[in-house]
Amino acid sequence: MTNRGKTKITRSAANAGQTTRGAVANKRAKHDNTSNCPEQVSGDASETSLLRAEVESLRGALEEERRMNKLLISQNTSTYYASPLATLQHPRCSTIPVHGSPAQHCAEIITQAEQLDFKPRLNTSSYVNVVSEPEERDVMLLGLQVNIADQTVYPASFALHNNVVNMVASLWNCPRPDDFEEYGCYAGAGTVGSTEACLLAGLALKLRWMAWYARNLDVSHKDVRALQPNIVISTLFQAAWEKLFKYMGVEPKFISPKLDSPFISGKEVADACDEKTIGVVCIMGNHYGGHYDPVWEVDSALKGLNERMGWQIGIHVDAASGGFIAPFQPELPAWDFRLESVLSISASGHKFGASCIGTGWLVLRQRKDLGEHIAISVSYLGGKADSYTLNFSRPASGIYVQYYKFLRLGMSGYQALCDNMMANAKVIRDALSAMTHSSGRPRFQILDAGDTCCLPVVAARLNPELHLPYDDIDLQHALAEAHW
Ligand SMILES: *Cc1c(COP(=O)(O)O)cnc(C)c1O
Numbered sequence: 001m002t003n004r005g006k007t008k009i010t011r012s013a014a015n016a017g018q019t020t021r022g023a024v025a026n027k028r029a030k031h032d033n034t035s036n037c038p039e040q041v042s043g044d045a046s047e048t049s050l051l052r053a054e055v056e057s058l059r060g061a062l063e064e065e066r067r068m069n070k071l072l073i074s075q076n077t078s079t080y081y082a083s084p085l086a087t088l089q090h091p092r093c094s095t096i097p098v099h100g101s102p103a104q105h106c107a108e109i110i111t112q113a114e115q116l117d118f119k120p121r122l123n124t125s126s127y128v129n130v131v132s133e134p135e136e137r138d139v140m141l142l143g144l145q146v147n148i149a150d151q152t153v154y155p156a157s158f159a160l161h162n163n164v165v166n167m168v169a170s171l172w173n174c175p176r177p178d179d180f181e182e183y184g185c186y187a188g189a190g191t192v193g194s195t196e197a198c199l200l201a202g203l204a205l206k207l208r209w210m211a212w213y214a215r216n217l218d219v220s221h222k223d224v225r226a227l228q229p230n231i232v233i234s235t236l237f238q239a240a241w242e243k244l245f246k247y248m249g250v251e252p253k254f255i256s257p258k259l260d261s262p263f264i265s266g267k268e269v270a271d272a273c274d275e276k277t278i279g280v281v282c283i284m285g286n287h288y289g290g291h292y293d294p295v296w297e298v299d300s301a302l303k304g305l306n307e308r309m310g311w312q313i314g315i316h317v318d319a320a321s322g323g324f325i326a327p328f329q330p331e332l333p334a335w336d337f338r339l340e341s342v343l344s345i346s347a348s349g350h351k352f353g354a355s356c357i358g359t360g361w362l363v364l365r366q367r368k369d370l371g372e373h374i375a376i377s378v379s380y381l382g383g384k385a386d387s388y389t390l391n392f393s394r395p396a397s398g399i400y401v402q403y404y405k406f407l408r409l410g411m412s413g414y415q416a417l418c419d420n421m422m423a424n425a426k427v428i429r430d431a432l433s434a435m436t437h438s439s440g441r442p443r444f445q446i447l448d449a450g451d452t453c454c455l456p457v458v459a460a461r462l463n464p465e466l467h468l469p470y471d472d473i474d475l476q477h478a479l480a481e482a483h484w
Helices: 002-031 038-077 103-115 134-144 155-171 194-216 221-225 240-247 266-272 295-309 367-374 397-434 472-481
Strands: 187-191 230-234 251-255 277-283 315-318 342-348 360-364 376-380 383-387 444-446 460-462
Touching: 134 397, 155 187, 155 360, 155 397, 187 194, 187 367, 187 397, 194 221, 194 240, 194 277, 194 315, 194 342, 194 360, 194 367, 230 240, 240 251, 251 266, 266 295, 277 295, 295 315, 360 367, 397 444, 460 472
Parallel strands: 230 251, 230 277, 277 315, 315 342
Antiparallel strands: 187 360, 342 360, 376 383, 444 460
């Protein structure tokens, strides 16, 4: 860099010398009155202004060169804070900078932005895992450079993906499909998060319903397309489902649970279904209080209904949070693929899956009349694979880290995590329950599902019977002052 700069400056100085000589010659010509030739005078004058302009532009170039050199030298040798970059207003810049900067300085600018975030470990309401081990972070970085969309370049990483899908499918007791050997895996996919998994599941249900409707009611596919199908779901749905309603043209048929029973019932589901129902969503752990929708009850209600009406309505279990908790609660009735109506299950890896990278998992009961509706077949180097994701390109880090976590924790590790979290939730819940107001009445009303068969969460609100002069939001602000 310094050498290049030097050479340039030397060349510029040589140019400047030439120019000076030219200018002096010009001056002499101006004072030489012996020449009367008008052509020559005007020729000299235009030459003068040309040379002046050249001097100006060279002076400007030299100045710019000096400035850049100063910038480059100081950037390369000094800390970010001693460099000219420290005086620039980065958050406001809306265009890509003209010149690059040293790696350390770029990282510093991003770190500064990140510092303005809250402390994720003190966030009490996100459901997102925020701790990681050094080796896990190494694996994460490795995966960041792998674009898992390309199965030809990364066949080993894709095999790893399939392996994780198989592990998740086994965890949820998915029956092994007949075509397992052909594909080497269950029908399923790693996704960006539960949202993508829910959208894919919803789409599979919609396309399955369209085929069924056309076949059974003898309607053309074109006419079926004009119909508005619906999906039965609790109003405690997570915003992911709003995307399905909007993006995929599926009308929600809501069941509104009550405060003291925040889950759907088999009867409510049966009453809500009709021949345009593509499926029923059971939420395994709503994000308000962590209650589970009773999938087992919905399963038997749907079996009866389908038998009576000749329908084939099935269930998608949105186990974003419960997917890696429910399998470790043996007191829970069967909630997964052991139930015949369960067609698909999704979960987030970054919630209780123990990964801190946004990841989702979708498992479909089978390819036939389900997975195949959303599968894009990709053939590569003589192999055959299905792609189930909404987009192709994505880093492999989420898959790598999920695999790392399965290997690292094992079933006993996940069991211990689940038990510890349930026990810790109980301590906090019991403490909140024991707190009283000066009137002797409980200070809090507990809103979560308690100690068993639910997510390890604590949800409470200030006891409304106390008619306090402050509300829950005030309490939250007070906690935030201590950075919670
Ligand atoms: C968190 C959550 C989602 C969305 O999950 P992402 O992984 O953030 O996309 C969907 N459904 C439920 C029940 C959730 O708790």
